[in-house]
Amino acid sequence: MSIWKAYGYAWITLILFLGAFIGHWTFGWFAYVDQQLQHGAPVEVSEYLVEMGRDTMENWQSEFLQLLWQVGGLGFFLFVGSPQSKEEDDRLEEKLDLILRTLRPEDADRFIAEFDRRFPGRNMGPKL
Structure with a gap:
């Protein structure tokens, strides 16, 4: 470019x-x-x-x-990545994890582990 x-x-x-x-x-x-x-x-x-x-x-x-x-x-x-910006990221990631666990409970942990492997450092919130 x-x-x-x-x-x-x-x-x-x-x-x-x-x-x-x-x-x-x-x-x-x-x-x-x-x-x-x-x-x-x-x-x-x-x-x-x-x-x-x-x-x-x-x-x-x-x-x-x-x-x-x-x-x-x-x-x-x-x-x-100030604390103010991370708060919204944490909240959004927790919501997405919850949706994934609700829609595909049998695959959720595998999907989340794969996302964490592909995008290290992005998962900042605790797991449900």
């Missing part, structure tokens, strides 16, 4: 991010120049960079980092 397909979502996110970032700084430049001209002040790139840097960090702090933590942090903890 190519790197473009394997990380397609990341590439799209990066393109959207860069587009928004460039647009923010471009339109910020026009607004800064307009404001400076209205006040009869000189247009200075260094002053613009400080102002836009401050504005960008304020936006990231209030929006981007919050979203990054909520989505990225949750995804990471689900991936590494």
